[in-house]
Every structure is written in C-alpha cells, then in structure tokens.
Amino acid sequence: MPNKKNSLLENLSDLCRIPSPSLHERDAVKALARKIRDLGYEPLEDDAAASLGGDCGNIVVKVPGTGKGPRLLFAAHMDTVERPGGQPSTLCVDGDWVSRKGGGVFGADDKAGVAVLLEVLSRLKKEERKHGDLVFVFTMAEEIECLGAGELDPEIYFGLDAGIALDYTSPSDIVVAAPTKVSFRITVHGISGHAAFPERKINAAHVMAQTLARLPMGRLDEFTTANLGVMRSGTAINVIPGTAYAEYEMRSHRKDVLDFHVKRVIGTIEGVVRENRVFALGREGAGMGGDGDEGDGDVIRIRHSQVDVDVEVGYEGYRIDDGAPVVQRLRAAVIKAGLEPNIVIAQGGSDANIFNRRGLPSVVLGCGMYGAHGSNERANLEDMRNCVEVLLHAIADARVSARVSARGKAGR
Numbered sequence: 001m002p003n004k005k006n007s008l009l010e011n012l013s014d015l016c017r018i019p020s021p022s023l024h025e026r027d028a029v030k031a032l033a034r035k036i037r038d039l040g041y042e043p044l045e046d047d048a049a050a051s052l053g054g055d056c057g058n059i060v061v062k063v064p065g066t067g068k069g070p071r072l073l074f075a076a077h078m079d080t081v082e083r084p085g086g087q088p089s090t091l092c093v094d095g096d097w098v099s100r101k102g103g104g105v106f107g108a109d110d111k112a113g114v115a116v117l118l119e120v121l122s123r124l125k126k127e128e129r130k131h132g133d134l135v136f137v138f139t140m141a142e143e144i145e146c147l148g149a150g151e152l153d154p155e156i157y158f159g160l161d162a163g164i165a166l167d168y169t170s171p172s173d174i175v176v177a178a179p180t181k182v183s184f185r186i187t188v189h190g191i192s193g194h195a196a197f198p199e200r201k202i203n204a205a206h207v208m209a210q211t212l213a214r215l216p217m218g219r220l221d222e223f224t225t226a227n228l229g230v231m232r233s234g235t236a237i238n239v240i241p242g243t244a245y246a247e248y249e250m251r252s253h254r255k256d257v258l259d260f261h262v263k264r265v266i267g268t269i270e271g272v273v274r275e276n277r278v279f280a281l282g283r284e285g286a287g288m289g290g291d292g293d294e295g296d297g298d299v300i301r302i303r304h305s306q307v308d309v310d311v312e313v314g315y316e317g318y319r320i321d322d323g324a325p326v327v328q329r330l331r332a333a334v335i336k337a338g339l340e341p342n343i344v345i346a347q348g349g350s351d352a353n354i355f356n357r358r359g360l361p362s363v364v365l366g367c368g369m370y371g372a373h374g375s376n377e378r379a380n381l382e383d384m385r386n387c388v389e390v391l392l393h394a395i396a397d398a399r400v401s402a403r404v405s406a407r408g409k410a411g412r
Ligand SMILES: [Zn+2]
Pocket: 077, 109, 110, 142, 167
C-alpha cells in the first residue's frame, strides 16, 4: 500500500517543517486548511485566536453522515512545545521511523495525529464509506492547559455520541482516565536591602526555600503526584532579595484526595510565611516597607513576610468506565485492525479532559508518536497506518463492516 504510506509521510513532514508553538500556529494551520480543502472538505476556523491572544483559531471540519454509524468527534492538536531556536526541522526517515535530524522536538506530538486525521478524511471520501455524522477538530494551544479546546463552541458537541483525541503512543492504547491538575504560582514578598545590613529585612528567597522544603514532592499516594517546576529569586550575591517566585503543581486521579492535598499545601505556605517576621520601631502612620522608615520609635510594629498564592485548576480529570460504548467500540476496532487493545490510565491531560468536562464521553487513542517533548521524539508510520485502520473500523456501523469484511475475504 505505497500510497497510504506516502500521503501519511508527506502530510507529517509538511506539517512538522512548519514551527507552530502554542498561540503561534497560523502558518501550520494555513497549510492544514489547504490540505483539507484539497480533500474536498470545508475547514471552519473559530474565534479562539481573539479570546486567547493567539494568531489563529481551532479548525473544525463537519462531515455529515452518509449512512448509519456512531456520531463521533475526532481531535488532534496543531500546536507543539517550543523546539530549540524555533527552527524548522529537517526530518530523517529510517524505515517506518521518522525523527528530527540530530534528534530533538520536531512536532510529532501531535502532527502525527493531525496527519492520521487527514488520511481518515481522504479515505472516507475516496472509498465512499458509509458513516454517521462526524466532526474533526484540529485544536490550537493544547500544550498550554488545553486552552484551545476550552474555546470550542459547545454547539459542536450536540448530537454526538463520543469523542476520540489522538494524542498518545501506540494505536492499541486506549486512554480511559486522566488526572485533574492544579497549579500554584507562589510569590513571597520580603524586605530587600544590602546584604551587610540585614536588620529589619526579610530575605524572600530564604522564606521561599523554607516553604518549598516543607511542601510534599514526588509521588504522594497511588493517585497523586506533586512537582516543583520553577523557582526564581535574587539579583546579586550582596543583595537581600525582596521577592521570590515559584511554580508548583499537583495532579491526581481522585478529586477528594487532591482537595485534601491542596488545602494542606496552602496551610503550609501561610504558616511558614507567618513565622518569618521582623520587629521594627516606627512612627505612627509611617510605612514599614523598606529602608526608609527608621522613625523616632514611638510604636513597635511587627512586619511579616507576605505571600500571594495563585491556585488554578489547569484541567479537570476524567474516568471513563471500561464498559462504556466508546471504549467497547474502540476495543473492537483495535482488534479488527489486528492489534491487542491496551487500556491505559494516563498521568497527563489532553483535549479529551475538556470534551469530557463538556459532557461528551471521550478517550485518547495512540497515533504513533513517541518520546513527546523530549530529545528523542519520533513518529512511527506503521503505527500511524494502523491508527487510520482503527478509526475507520470505529466509524463503521458494526453490521455494515461485518458484511464488507465477509465480501473482502471472498474476493481475495
Ligand atoms: Zn500532545
């Protein structure tokens, strides 16, 4: 089947050559829209660019039903994490493996998924397949907390049975659960000054260090993990830092467990910050903000360090029952494609988190991309071909597909 292999590879390479970091997907989306039109479909762009401050919106392709079959939403995301220097990638093809020449991020996450969906659109038309209503969604800004999918018009979900996002490794992998993620952005305010005059100062970096040392880290329980990802403070060795900043996250498959941890973390941060205080003499009504309030000393004041904690739910988790129709249908489709289904509980979020929150039961399916975000990112063409077959089986009305395969066998 040289044709299938070539169009998958061609679309993957064309799209991966165009850098499309989150909120800067315009050039890649232009190329994608052209390809969609060449296949005989109409790509519609929504208003997500304006609401998110990006340079393009989500692309939606509605494919009205031609017969019986499930009404499905398919999704893949157009944005990628930043590649080194934002340079276009030169790809290296070795058998079925495609990678960036010299290694590194080239955008297989999630352009392998995008190329698979283009192939499915092409096959539906060429082979005049019978199917129910289908919606293909190419999202922007997925890598930044799935913001693009969050902007999709809720109207697109109406009348659909289920969603399938292509954003994982092997096409036999069906992701039925993903965690809820909470981000903490922590800013400690102290009192800055010269290192040689520490009196009545509060070293914000030191307060932050004490705080972070008391926060839970790594795996907390079978459902939950925590990570300190960013910390910044200080300008020079001889300056007492006045502020310190950190970013910390927790993710969990159990909402109640996560709530418990979140409350404890906030309590810990507030406790440490309260412990760090200075006693200072000051004049009634004078500010206590820094070096300038020596005062005449009629009032003793206590000045605490202060903290701003910005807690945000990045995405909400989901858990689809193994017996749910979308899982059963995909399992059957994976088997028909000659693979062994594998049910997966994921540790990261995807657009499927958003679809589930909107009420559309959705899972993630692998599409042949490996080593996402890392120095060894690669795509596998055989897995991408298999993913196309799995989706075509999933689209087909079960009775129709049984007839087709019986005929196919007889003809061979
Ligand atoms: Zn992805």
